[in-house]
Amino acid sequence: MELRHIHAFIAVAEELHFGRAAERLHVAQPPLSQQIKQLERELGVELFHRTTRSVRLTDSGHAFLLHARRVVHEIEEAELAAKAAGTGQYGRVRVGFAGASSRFLLPQLAQGVITSYPNIELLLHGQLYANAAQEALVRGDIDIGFVRLPFVLPGLSYRPIEDEELICVVPADHPLAQKETVEVSDLAQEPFISFPRGAGSTLRAITHRVCWDHGFAPKIVQEAPDSYTIQALVAAGRGVTLTLSSTIHVKQPGVAYLRFSGGVPNFQSALAWRTDNASAAVASVIQVADAIMPSPADIIERDGNWQLNPDE
Numbered sequence: 619m620e621l622r623h624i625h626a627f628i629a630v631a632e633e634l635h636f637g638r639a640a641e642r643l644h645v646a647q648p649p650l651s652q653q654i655k656q657l658e659r660e661l662g663v664e665l666f667h668r669t670t671r672s673v674r675l676t677d678s679g680h681a682f683l684l685h686a687r688r689v690v691h692e693i694e695e696a697e698l699a700a701k702a703a704g705t706g707q708y709g710r711v712r713v714g715f716a717g718a719s720s721r722f723l724l725p726q727l728a729q730g731v732i733t734s735y736p737n738i739e740l741l742l743h744g745q746l747y748a749n750a751a752q753e754a755l756v757r758g759d760i761d762i763g764f765v766r767l768p769f770v771l772p773g774l775s776y777r778p779i780e781d782e783e784l785i786c787v788v789p790a791d792h793p794l795a796q797k798e799t800v801e802v803s804d805l806a807q808e809p810f811i812s813f814p815r816g817a818g819s820t821l822r823a824i825t826h827r828v829c830w831d832h833g834f835a836p837k838i839v840q841e842a843p844d845s846y847t848i849q850a851l852v853a854a855g856r857g858v859t860l861t862l863s864s865t866i867h868v869k870q871p872g873v874a875y876l877r878f879s880g881g882v883p884n885f886q887s888a889l890a891w892r893t894d895n896a897s898a899a900v901a902s903v904i905q906v907a908d909a910i911m912p913s914p915a916d917i918i919e920r921d922g923n924w925q926l927n928p929d930e
Contacts, residue, residue, distance in 0.1 A: 709899030714746035714760040730906040750818025795874035802832040809839040809857035
């Protein structure tokens, strides 16, 4: 069965006249009649009742017409998709994100893509910590990831989108909660709640590095999978935690958010993608991000000093 046979059938079915159908298709009537006969032989059924005065669809013809139109429509859609994909107007883009830290930026990106490229579908992969997202990018499991600088991997490109400040979270009744700012050293004897070890969390790596830089190792007494749960455990008095300003919208009752007086680095959230990714759809999504997302003025130097130790 060839596509030309299907087009011939649809023309005759809609015109119910071989002469008019032939004119519509810009072919002679005898070849058109032959194509319909070939199609009927292929299917093993009659598609039309033919008399000298009229042409009518058989029951088989009516049944076949519905699917024939669907086939033609799908082929037309496939042709449009193939042509549009090369211009970045069509396709699927897999996006990895962690959760709380991308709560505001992810909807901005999704809305921008819907507005500019309605035929690009974003496939969202949640609960993917920043460094785990980078590893997924390297493996090719996702196309774009929400990550955190200056943690970087070779072969990836980065687009900073938000400055982030390190914040201390303590129970509301903790003695430190009454202070305007705290020193990292104030936390030396405190129990910590953190993200799971080995899960690819930059925040866990940041906690370890900042504490080590101030002369102590954080005593992690409990792990939890997300910022919401971690801060709930802080409110319950289980310990303290470090978080970033992009997550304080959680607004967990029973905790106090404290700024550090100094001695801690700043960070940036960013979008990352494989430098060698040739997808026009991915390029279009990055273009949308450039147009609608904030762009921090100062890009952190990526000198490798903050590379994640997978054993932390």
